[in-house]
Amino acid sequence: MYLVKNTYGISSVIHPKVANLSSMGKLAGSSMDRKKYTKKYKDELEQLISKPLDFEETKKDEVKKLRSMSRRTKSKIRVKIIAFSRVHKNLSFLTLTFVNKVEDSLAVKVLHKFLDNCVKRSKDFQYLWVAEKQTQNEAFKDNIHFHIINNKFWKIDKWWPYWIQLQAKFGIVPRDASFKPTSAFNVKHVSSNNVKGIINYLTSYVTKNESEFGCQVWNCSKKISRLYTGHYSGLEFIHQFERLEAAGQLGGTIKTYKQDYANVNVIPLNRVTINFYSKVDNKNKQFWNNPESSEKIKETL
Incomplete structure (x- = not known):
């Protein structure tokens, strides 16, 4: 069989x-079917004994490994997006870009802060985000930005200024103070009635992604997982x-x-x-x- x-x-x-x-x-x-493992307790002395005192190895560990999307990861994201679209008829495709050059690790911190606020201020806010590098932006070559598939109706005049202000709190500001980056907060409506369209549109940003990142490359809310x-x-x-x-x-x-x-x-x-x-x-x-x-x-x- x-x-x-x-x-x-x-x-x-x-x-x-x-x-x-x-x-x-x-x-x-x-994720409800994942095996749960019990963590074995080790006291501080045991950890010190088991850890080799190798300076070169310690130095190597300090260098962060870049992350990228494997074929398996891309496949997982694809089917999660489709499953999400099958239970929620109207989705939004939000793209968040930065107003200046930003390190990947800082960018994902800003994103997490943004999403945390969305969860607090929106009823049943669900999302799946994917990181991507800007290859066409000559000013900020390979700058990270994020695509977020979600179930929220966005009030642009409220959330766009917040996204800009949030970046400023982390020290990310435009090089020109008079510059108004309207494209930094871009929203498109996606109807799940068009099955073929939603698959081609949403997953194209995943399958073409070959970049390497110094941070997590994707995540989703627990309900979607x-x-x-x-x-x-x-x-x-x-x-x-x-x-x-x-x-x-x-x-x-x-x-x-x-x-x-x-x-x-x-x-x-x-x-x-x-x-x-x-x-x-x-x-x-x-x-x-x-x-x-x-x-x-x-x-x-």
């Missing part, structure tokens, strides 16, 4: 040697798409990529095929409307 992991538009047939058949029929992708993004099944799930393809009703073709321990099938995602993930969507909607009962939601289909 073959085990297939299905996320939005991706079905991976797992090799029998590594497949865990106990996962058959279960949902996948929610708990959304399911797929489920495990047998081969019949893929066969449904194959029948649609044979009948010319798939809206494209299935592309298969062979890997060491899985065959990855890329399936066109549109108004027809998105309906095949309704069981995942229904579980997410159940949780979204009643998050207090999230721990009680059964993970089986």
Whole structure:
């Protein structure tokens, strides 16, 4: 028996040697299903004994490693965005840029402060943010900025000045005092009714991102992290798409990529095929409307 992991538009047939058949029929992708490990206590003396007194190693540790988005990370962000759009019809795509050159580590601190304030002042504010480097800005080459997919209606005349003022509190001010950076706070409305459009529009900023950062590259609110993004099944799930393809009703073709321990099938995602993930969507909607009962939601289909 073959085990297939299905996320939005991706079905991976797992090799029998590594497949865990106990996962058959279960949902996948929610932080609620992560294994919890107990932290072993070590007193200060034990830590000193276990840590080698190597100056060169200590010096090496002080140099921060740059972070980038792996293919797996990009895939995770993509399906989280789609899951978010399936439970919330109207989303906003907010881009936050800085008025001057800024270090990545400071930029993410400003972002966290901004998001914390949004959470305090907005009812049920949910978000997923992704960092990106500005390649077209000659004045601030490779300056970091952020894209935030969220469920908030933004009052520009209120939040744009706040974003500029917040930067100033961290010492980030325009080189020209008379400069008014209207593009620093850019909002676009995205309707989830257009499945293909939202996927292409929102995830394009993720898949093209090859930059390296001196900070965290993405994050999302806890409620979004708990959304399911797929489920495990047998081969019949893929066969449904194959029948649609044979009948010319798939809206494209299935592309298969062979890997060491899985065959990855890329399936066109549109108004027809998105309906095949309704069981995942229904579980997410159940949780979204009643998050207090999230721990009680059964993970089986």
